[in-house]
Amino acid sequence: MSIRNKNNEVISYIKKEYLKSENDWHLGFSGGKDSSASLKLIYSAVKELDYYHKKIYVLFCDTGVENPIISQYVYDLFDKLQKENDAENLPFTFKILKPKLNDRFFVKVIGRGYPTPTNIFRWCTKKLRVDPINNFIQSEKSSFVILGVRLNESQQRDRTINKYKLEEKFLLKQNNSVNRIIFSPILYHDLEEVWMTINSLKYPISLNAIEIRKIYKDAESDCTSIRLKNQACGSSRFGCWTCTVVRKDKSIANLISNGYDQLEEMHEFRNWIAEFRDNINYRCKYRRNGQKSLGPITLEGRKVILEKLLKIQYESNFNLIDKEEIDLIYELWEKDKKSSNYREY
Known part of the structure; x- marks a missing residue:
């Protein structure tokens, strides 16, 4: 036909x-x-x-x-x-x-x-x-x-x-x-x-x-919003610039090589945070349920991420995080400082 x-x-x-x-x-x-x-x-x-x-x-x-x-x-x-x-x-x-x-x-x-x-924890x-x-x-x-x-x-x-x-x-x-x-x-x-x-x-x-x-x-690349079932997006598909489920973000890498230089700092951040999440020096030794195991990123680690993100936002001239998100982030930090369910060591 x-x-x-x-x-x-x-x-x-x-x-x-x-x-x-x-x-x-x-x-x-x-x-x-x-x-x-x-x-x-x-x-x-x-x-x-x-x-x-x-x-x-x-x-x-x-x-x-x-x-x-x-x-x-x-x-x-x-x-x-x-x-x-x-x-x-x-x-x-x-x-x-x-x-x-x-x-x-x-x-x-x-x-x-x-x-x-990650593939195991794709939240x-x-x-x-x-x-x-x-x-x-x-x-x-x-x-x-x-x-x-x-x-x-x-x-x-x-x-x-x-x-x-x-x-x-x-x-x-x-x-x-x-x-x-x-x-x-x-x-x-x-x-x-x-x-x-x-x-x-x-x-x-x-x-x-x-x-x-x-x-x-x-x-080269699309990531659907409504799905038949759980479907992964990644590998040569348009998606989140922060995606750490895939090993490499080929679409952004290709865009950079084709002249979109302003994405370079973001791409480096994505690669950096993929490694940073596994740095045990910035991970709590306890989960929020009290179990002794690799837990959330520590408050110090979260501050490192925010500082790096704000620097990249300034350099790239893209709006990467809204003020209302930053305000809530500070509120959540204060809650963790006071919470008995949050334990770093």
């Missing part, structure tokens, strides 16, 4: 599905190629409808530690997309979500002393990416979520998709949720067809194929 016929089939399906129920739709957007192709298909289909009876929320989760090149791209893009949508009176709302203050990465690491995430994805979107859509009894997931990306991905596939061609159920349906308009697209979709579909005009291509050319 040609890509034109394949996309026409998907667009026809979207129009039929949109008219079925009153429930709003939610599209998880990362800025990457798959979510961009999905948005192009949804937008193109909705433009062909005669009336709109529900909203379509396009959601980007800003974890607070996003690669700043990607997050700035999405912030600028959402501003353009919302203006384009409003000019045409379409039912889209482009919304940026953030984790709760207590769940922010640096609040956890510098405020509470969490070691940065970040749920708190930073999944919960903000779940909290946004949980008020609905049932929901229709649009994700850019595809078959034939990997054997592990195929096993997950096949486990949750429903009888209808493009639909899947979400793990542990009987009321949430996942719709992937590009489920049967291959990589080349994804790029052909981005290039061939005119709308939305603000979603520029050349811009997306440039980002991929410079970095």
Whole structure:
């Protein structure tokens, strides 16, 4: 089947599905190629409808530690997309979500002393990416979520998709949720067809194929906010600049080599903190439950991290940590000083 016929089939399906129920739709957007192709298909289909009876929320989760090149791209893009949508009176709302203050990465690491995430202790994805979107859509009894997931990306991905596939061609159920349906308009697209979709579909005009291509050319890489099941992000994917789950952050390294020099200090910080978290001289000898074992990062260690982070923030000219996070961090330090559950030696 040609890509034109394949996309026409998907667009026809979207129009039929949109008219079925009153429930709003939610599209998880990362800025990457798959979510961009999905948005192009949804937008193109909705433009062909005669009336709109529900909203379509396009959601980007800003974890607070996003690669700043990607997050700035999405912030600028959402501003353009919302203006384009409003000019045409379409039912889209482009919304940026953030984790709760207590769940922010640096609040956890510098405020509470969490070691940065590993494959064994990956505490970040749920708190930073999944919960903000779940909290946004949980008020609905049932929901229709649009994700850019595809078959034939990997054997592990195929096993997950096949486990949750429903009888209808493009639909899947979400793990542990009987009321949430996942719709992937590009489920049967291959990589080349994804790029052909981005290039061939005119709308939305603000979603520029050349811009997306440039980002991929410079970095190569996407990390989803709403998942079928626990899925790792890393290895040649856009994600958090602080990610210590992967051994090397290839996307930032590639961006630096392609002229994004302002990321260099951040990349060095990421490599430094990956080693610092295992430095026993800055780790408590007791856990918070009283068990004698490697515990949180010590107060002294957390001060070292904060000082280094603020220095890099100044040098890079990126906003890496908000004032409200710093204020909470100081509060958490004072609580630990007074807590009987906190013991360093």
